[in-house]
Amino acid sequence: xxxxxxxxxxxxxxxxxxxxxxxxxxxxxxxxxxxxxxxxxxxxxxxxxxxxxxxxxxxxxxxxxxxxxxxxxxxxxxxxxxxxxxxxxxxxxxxxxx
Numbered sequence: 001x002x003x004x005x006x007x008x009x010x011x012x013x014x015x016x017x018x019x020x021x022x023x024x025x026x027x028x029x030x031x032x033x034x035x036x037x038x039x040x041x042x043x044x045x046x047x048x049x050x051x052x053x054x055x056x057x058x059x060x061x062x063x064x065x066x067x068x069x070x071x072x073x074x075x076x077x078x079x080x081x082x083x084x085x086x087x088x089x090x091x092x093x094x095x096x097x098x
Contacts, residue, residue, distance in 0.1 A: 005031045012036075052087045 006028035009016040024030045
């Protein structure tokens with residue numbers, strides 16, 4: 001079976017999804033192709049997830065470096081299980097199909 005499209009988007013990340021939606025809204029026939037889960041690298045395993053993990057490490061680092069300089073803390077540490085659970089609140093709800 002042969003199908004014709006006005007636009008074929010490779011990847012379901014933010015950029016591809018936005019342009020696909022805009023073109024579809026304009027009446028174009030659009031196909032999106034991705035070999036990985038819908039949502040793209042940034043949302044699922046790249047930028048966003050990295051920012052949470054790096055941000056947590058930065059909080060601990062800054063607090064430790066500021067100890068005795070106006071910042072006081074007791075037993076500041078990263079709870080890895082809780083941090084990963086938080087990260088999953090925005091990486092797991094991505095639908096399998098758009």
